[in-house]
Amino acid sequence: MTELLALTLALPLLAGALFIVATASTRAALFGFFAFGLFLALAWVALDAVDVALTEAAIGGGATGLLLLRLNGRMRHPVSLGEPAGPRLKIAAGLLAALVTLALGALLLALPEPAPSLAAATVEPLPTLGIGNPVAAVLIAYRALDTLLEIVVLLIAVVGLRALGTDRGWGGRPVPWPEGGPSPALVFLARLLIPAGLVFAAYLFWVGADAPGGKFQASTLLAALWLLAIMAGLAPAPSSGGRWTGRALAIGPLAFIAAGAIGIAAAGSFLAWPEPVAKPMIIAVELALAVSIVVALVLLVAGPPERETGR
Amino acid sequence: MMVSLLPVWAVLTPVLGLCALLLCERWIRPERVAAPFVGLSLYLSLSMTYQVMTSQAPLVYALGGWLPPLGLTLRADGVGVFLMTLTALVMTGVAVCAWTPSEGASSRGRFSFWALLLALWSALNLAFTAQDLFNFFVALEMLSFAAVALVALDGTRGALVAALRYLLFALAGSILYLLGVGLIYGRYAVLDLAGLREIAQPDTVTLAALALMTVGLMAKTALFPLHLWLPPAHAGAPAPASAMLSALVVKAPFLIILRLWVDLLPLPAAAPQQIMAGLGAAAILVCSVIALRQQRLKLMIAYSTLAQVGYLFLMFPLMPGPAPWQDIGWTGGLLQLASHGFAKAAMFLAAGLIYEALGHDRVAELGGLARRQPVTLAAFAIAGLSLMGLPPSGGFIAKLLLLTAAVEAGAWWIAAVILAGGILAAFYVFRALGHALADGDPPVAPVALYRQGAVLALALCALAIGFVPLRPFALLAIGRPLEALEALP
Amino acid sequence: MIADLLTIVLVSTGAVFFLAGTVGLLRFPDPLSRLHALTKADSLGLGLIALGLVPQAGSIWMALKLLLVWLLVLAGSTAAGQMLARLHRAEAADD
Amino acid sequence: MSATLFGLAGAALVGIGLFGLIVHPTALRKLLAFNLVGAGVFLVFGVVARRAAAAGLAGDPVPQAIVITGIVVAFAATALAATLLARLSGPEEEP
Structure with missing residues (x-):
């Protein structure tokens, strides 16, 4: 039964990937990518990784797809990095792809049985952290440094994105989008979805400590709502050099590092969560992180600043 | 500890x-x-x-x-x-x-x-x-994103294309590396180097994972033949950015390769080490010759980076002992890394100041520079000394150690490549110096002396490494072999 | 028993709508009629499936969630249909 | 078993993405193909996690958390590449 389910999910996944690669139209490939992202998220559900499924649906498929769709709309001409492939190259590439697939499949089949696992180790300390979702515990406690630096990666990407903008647009806002003004249907949808989405984001954030969900998923949803509002003309895009943008970007890492320092004093180790107040501290840090993530995601999708500010 | x-x-x-x-x-x-x-x-x-x-x-x-x-x-x-x-x-x-x-x-x-x-x-x-293998990944991504943005900082079309190419190479490297990490986790459920060292076996999955990670890292460190992205990127970036990119950024993935093959799964000298050294040798010979033909100073320096990165990979077969950090190959390779870092930073910064002064960096038109910017040129010359491997310089001692290790190991082809690489480096450094020492009276914009002094200081650092005694450098053996943390110390 | 029967009937009807919509998507000649087939089919089809699952939901909250899902998809696909149609008209005018 | 199936699908995604990466000359299509390879690699982690189910969990949380981090990083990479592309396809900035 589960094999059948796996098959019904895996086959469209492969078909989608083949379509994305094979279709001649870039736009069709992009729409295919959205559908692919949806099936990928379902595959993650089937793999019992609901946290990943939410992240994949929101960031991997959703935000990435939106970003690329917008890029496709803005590009005046395609940027080419070489010549179109001839039949020989195609055959060679196909052979290589088949070889890689087979080799990788064989390697996966060669993995040891029973599989080594850290699952038990992740569960044991959960009571001292006051959270029930082991994936959240990995992200915020055991491998907290990874999570902290991953936010820094987002920050670096935002700095990089601004560095790639034009001198003229420095400190300004991204170009409006869509350029011809929003469609009434979109405005209607935005008005309808934004309140509902806000409630759902709050729910996701709160439930993340004990069940699938959490700051990444909630932040992406909030970012998506903000982007929807921008597209519908209901809210402005954030000004990249603005006072509040800078503060919002910095607050996440700063709060995380501050909590780490408190951990030295209260729990004897940097990034340790002192037991009695572990959960409230974690929630506070995750809130701050969520603020940074939302702003970073919106800036990354909206693109580099191109309009001058009136300052 | x-x-x-x-x-x-x-x-x-x-x-x-x-x-x-x-x-x-x-x-x-x-x-x-x-x-x-x-x-x-x-x-x-x-x-x-x-x-x-x-x-x-x-x-x-x-x-x-x-x-x-x-x-x-x-x-x-x-x-x-x-x-x-x-x-x-x-x-x-x-x-x-x-x-x-x-x-x-x-x-x-x-x-x-x-x-x-x-x-x-x-x-x-x-x-x-x-x-931790995934912690490395996060470090590499921070590194790549910052480096790509630095390459594109000038905003010219050439710089943007170079940055895009660099990004695609870096991403391809990341994905290969990550795939290797996934296989390692599937095999051992451990990502910590010390923990892996105790349980890692040279079986198919492990070796395949190591190979994937190594190739991914080679793309990021620009080892021949995965080097094509580097010259336009490093030459197109603003000079201070190029200095960081060439001196430091390509070294981080190299260090991770070294840790993989020494800390994670130490293997007796065998095919992988020979292959890495072979690619390194090819990089030295091919890229030095290309450097010789460059008309622009910054491109010449960028190709020289590719050649000098090649030297690093020579060290792999030159550490035959069970404790490689006690071999002179280890010391030689790491001193090469550091002396190249200082020398290359000085060279790129010098090239930047020369560009500021003259408004161009065409090698053939550097005449008169020696008189107008002696400090910058001195820094360039001292850094060049280290690249060539002439005494007294860090490059000299590093290459001498590698050469000795190669002779001891009976790897004559490596010894020959080290010598040939030094001669080729001498050609391209002296070509630039020769033009700069020639007569001429170009219009020169003033460059603050403290900035020239900083460049000279970096070049002198490269020189200072030359005074390390000719034996395994004790600092580089501290903390080895890797021990797993049993309890909180 | 009756609940199960209801579920079977409603979900099957919903599936038929999806099938019809898919056939329409594949067979209709121009984008507008394809959209027509698609949006009608999937809003109604999904509604029937959601309704059919309500007896199986177990709790009133779960049932409400199912209906909420339907409503959100309804809003989303309606708006998307509108926008796709506008895009099509704009592009047709360009040609 | 079903985990293995997804693992093979992941391997195929890596292959398909690699093919796209080689065959398509335009940067946007390369970016899409790159995301396919990424999805395949992440699925490998998912399979590794699912196989390591233990202690009452349906999967090992460590690789799952790693994938979450990885997805965010891949998104940031795509955003950076997209910005470069947008700049490159636009007009040259007047000095």
């Missing part, structure tokens, strides 16, 4: 600086915000080196008190602090050289440069102290 928070702050201080830049963007000029964090980071690196040298033990910290395999540790061993000191000195030199009296508040170029400098520094310190 010693428990110390210093490695953590070495990684996070530049991050704090980045946050401070974002907070103060509208009020304070970016270089003034960044300067205290540059100073603090320099202090942290030097004091870590001092502590490691005095205690003869690595500085270790288990974050949050969680031990591997669940948790992450940072561990600054002798090699780690050695490279962190290199990073700190090069970064400081770059910062001084990039410190120009500026008018107006924040501009795109200036703000981005200082923010990305701090981002790079944090990423490098992490890459040099991390002990």
